[in-house]
Amino acid sequence: MIPELGHFALALALALSCAQAAFGLVGPWRGMPRLMAATPPLAAGALLATAVAFGCLMWSFGVNDTSVQNVAQNSHSAKPMLYKLTATWGSHEGSMVLWVLILALCGGAVAGFGRDLPSALKARVLAVLGLVGVGFFAFILGTSNPFDRLWPPPPDGQGLNPVLQDPGLAFHPPLLYLGYVGCAVTFAFAVAALIEGRVDAAWGRWVRPWALAAWSFLTLGIALGSWWAYYELGWGGYWFWDPVENASLLPWLAGCALLHSAVVVEKREALKTWTVFLALLAFGLSLLGTFLVRSGVLNSVHSFASDPTRGVFILALLMLYVGGGFALFAWRAAAMTPAGVFAPLSREGGLVLNNLLLCSIAAVVLAGTLYPMFADLLLGQKISVGPPFFNTALLPLAVPLIGAMAVGAVLPWKRARLFPALQRLWWAALGGFAALLLCLALEGARIGPALGFAAGVWVVLGALADVSDRLALFSRPRAALARALALPRSAWGGAVAHAGMGVLILGLAGMGLATDRLALLKPGESAELAGYTWRLDGLESAQGPNFTARRANVTVLDGGRPVVALAPEKRSFPVGRATTTEAAIHTTVLSDLYAVLGDERDGAAVLRLHHNPLAPWIWIGAAIMALGGALSLSDRRVRVAAPAPKAARGGEARA
Amino acid sequence: MSRRALLVLPALAAGGAGLGFFAMLRGMGTGGYDPRGVPSALLGKAPPEFQLPPLEGAGLPGLALSDLRAPGRPVLVNFFASWCVPCVIEHPQLMRLSRDGVPVFGVGYKDQPADSRRFLERHGNPYARLGVDLPGRAAIDWGLYGVPETYLIDRGGIIRWRWAGPMTEDTLRAELVPLLRRHA
Numbered sequence: 001m002i003p004e005l006g007h008f009a010l011a012l013a014l015a016l017s018c019a020q021a022a023f024g025l026v027g028p029w030r031g032m033p034r035l036m037a038a039t040p041p042l043a044a045g046a047l048l049a050t051a052v053a054f055g056c057l058m059w060s061f062g063v064n065d066t067s068v069q070n071v072a073q074n075s076h077s078a079k080p081m082l083y084k085l086t087a088t089w090g091s092h093e094g095s096m097v098l099w100v101l102i103l104a105l106c107g108g109a110v111a112g113f114g115r116d117l118p119s120a121l122k123a124r125v126l127a128v129l130g131l132v133g134v135g136f137f138a139f140i141l142g143t144s145n146p147f148d149r150l151w152p153p154p155p156d157g158q159g160l161n162p163v164l165q166d167p168g169l170a171f172h173p174p175l176l177y178l179g180y181v182g183c184a185v186t187f188a189f190a191v192a193a194l195i196e197g198r199v200d201a202a203w204g205r206w207v208r209p210w211a212l213a214a215w216s217f218l219t220l221g222i223a224l225g226s227w228w229a230y231y232e233l234g235w236g237g238y239w240f241w242d243p244v245e246n247a248s249l250l251p252w253l254a255g256c257a258l259l260h261s262a263v264v265v266e267k268r269e270a271l272k273t274w275t276v277f278l279a280l281l282a283f284g285l286s287l288l289g290t291f292l293v294r295s296g297v298l299n300s301v302h303s304f305a306s307d308p309t310r311g312v313f314i315l316a317l318l319m320l321y322v323g324g325g326f327a328l329f330a331w332r333a334a335a336m337t338p339a340g341v342f343a344p345l346s347r348e349g350g351l352v353l354n355n356l357l358l359c360s361i362a363a364v365v366l367a368g369t370l371y372p373m374f375a376d377l378l379l380g381q382k383i384s385v386g387p388p389f390f391n392t393a394l395l396p397l398a399v400p401l402i403g404a405m406a407v408g409a410v411l412p413w414k415r416a417r418l419f420p421a422l423q424r425l426w427w428a429a430l431g432g433f434a435a436l437l438l439c440l441a442l443e444g445a446r447i448g449p450a451l452g453f454a455a456g457v458w459v460v461l462g463a464l465a466d467v468s469d470r471l472a473l474f475s476r477p478r479a480a481l482a483r484a485l486a487l488p489r490s491a492w493g494g495a496v497a498h499a500g501m502g503v504l505i506l507g508l509a510g511m512g513l514a515t516d517r518l519a520l521l522k523p524g525e526s527a528e529l530a531g532y533t534w535r536l537d538g539l540e541s542a543q544g545p546n547f548t549a550r551r552a553n554v555t556v557l558d559g560g561r562p563v564v565a566l567a568p569e570k571r572s573f574p575v576g577r578a579t580t581t582e583a584a585i586h587t588t589v590l591s592d593l594y595a596v597l598g599d600e601r602d603g604a605a606v607l608r609l610h611h612n613p614l615a616p617w618i619w620i621g622a623a624i625m626a627l628g629g630a631l632s633l634s635d636r637r638v639r640v641a642a643p644a645p646k647a648a649r650g651g652e653a654r655a
Numbered sequence: 656m657s658r659r660a661l662l663v664l665p666a667l668a669a670g671g672a673g674l675g676f677f678a679m680l681r682g683m684g685t686g687g688y689d690p691r692g693v694p695s696a697l698l699g700k701a702p703p704e705f706q707l708p709p710l711e712g713a714g715l716p717g718l719a720l721s722d723l724r725a726p727g728r729p730v731l732v733n734f735f736a737s738w739c740v741p742c743v744i745e746h747p748q749l750m751r752l753s754r755d756g757v758p759v760f761g762v763g764y765k766d767q768p769a770d771s772r773r774f775l776e777r778h779g780n781p782y783a784r785l786g787v788d789l790p791g792r793a794a795i796d797w798g799l800y801g802v803p804e805t806y807l808i809d810r811g812g813i814i815r816w817r818w819a820g821p822m823t824e825d826t827l828r829a830e831l832v833p834l835l836r837r838h839a
Contacts, residue, residue: 277665284669297679297688311680319673326666333662370672377679377688 510614
């Protein structure tokens, strides 16, 4: 009964979204305020219906109702409750329901929080979101119904891929989808602006929080996925330039460019066409990722089981939304004229450079991801594009981006001079240069990591210089605290996010110095790596809730003194017949000691040992970036509709 | 280029990509596009050095590189395992090839000898030679992608074709039989 209720709720959500799209488009076009006023309640209704559907699916997983095909295929009664519930979005069908739930949440948020939006713009934004919803609800109901029944029900489910039974991976998809679907809102704003033929500072102010939120969630989602790959796959790597990883990086890059260019629209009313283009692009790239993962056109560890009819359906949606959006762009964008003018060397100029470089990086990643597929299709050649291509092609783009990152933030608007800006950054440059020399002195001629350390220190110190400069920390230190409290949160957010990027770069540079070795050890024997002695104390078997494991007990010694005990495992799951490796990681924040258990032979075990300097900084940096995004989002100017800063302050004084 | 033309560019690019993706999806249906097909680095080369013991109790000789050096007629080398479901799907095709007089050499990949024996008893034995690769060492040297996987070695002992995954009747008709004829 409950699954049928969920199925009905999905159909209801489809109907409500249809109405939301139709009213929202016709209302402003015909000037019918009652139709426009009906769109927010419809969005709320669609949210409610989708939430009910999602709840029903989760309930089916919670009670392990194997008469539901999706549950039978993806769950098992022996699974811990947490993973029963997270299995809701572990399959293709379930993850699509999560996708539409987040879309409905975004619609509800626009309806609920967007009280200050002009009603025509609001109706059109909700209409576009409704239109996106219609496509995806139809997709779920037509090709991937999660509530299909199975009769007779099997006695128990087939289990979920054991690799997915992990807290990191359980929450990786929701975060990523929050990011992807957040791009749908900026897309809706862009399409609404194209229909209205107007982009102004107010539009920039409404778009920026959504771009920020989507970007922050994408940052967290990608970082969580990369962290998961690091500790679960047991290769010691954190990024593999896998096509599906690239598919998540592409909207991140476009979103990053978008939130920077939206600032220019908001403050200076320039770069309007470009910002609208980026908003369309970001959503287009996130839909492209959805298509690549679910249609089976590419070969990746991440792909869902593929079905050509689903692929055709998603392609049709992709073409409808992205092709439609770009067609509208081609037709209407010429009408938008910039109001603010600026010199090439200015804050705006810096942001344009940022956009150009980020988009070039996105173009390289896109080309590297799609080229093998198109080469196969058009030339019949099997080509694989791997890390060497991406690393060499992206380096010349990353270097100026990182260099300009610190400079751009200290440039004033409209017109700037380079020399005073560089004067404020001299100590950041000095710090970077010192890091370069220090790394070369300690680690020998390893130019890659040395450049990485220099870049990381430059960016972190650059962000510090920017903040200390705004606070006049050194020239007038007395009032610095008062100025710190008065400084808008968005300024803090920007500096924190930049510093986070610097920390991430330091982590990448540290990983450039990582060392590893394979050792075949019998209990009692030991191996040397990175100045530590790694001793295998023993091998044992262990029993988990739904798996059995072989465990190696390894003690790491530093000059005879024990540092830490590591226990890497190999788990085998009888249901689903799979094994996973559980790497044992000990982190000192400055470095990770990392051990993986391989095959056993004649009482000896193959152990892979890694020493990864600064590895945690990669994910700490990403978390700091997301924190910067959140700080910027918490800026009161985002929440309070302030046509101009002065008016807002006046309103506050009266209150 | 005028500003107008520039604004049309994204729509054109999206349309072009869409056509390409559609062609890929169609190709997946007809077999013209296969993202999982992986080329073998060994095509056009001799197989790597290897020597595998026979399967005890099967009454078949083992398999080594010396058996594949200039065999005088095209032979197939098929990697299989009793635990692999697609191998069962492929098996009738191997039986047919064997009946038609094509020498099929088998390699039991990471498969316990008793299980391999039971597999052959139940489904029939298409193999003229059968090597046991319990640790999967030979498979690594061959660059095995998974089981089942089949290689065609020509008269001169050069690998001419590799098929990763189960061979179906279509595979035989469209790919293998013409190749066997060409290299005969």
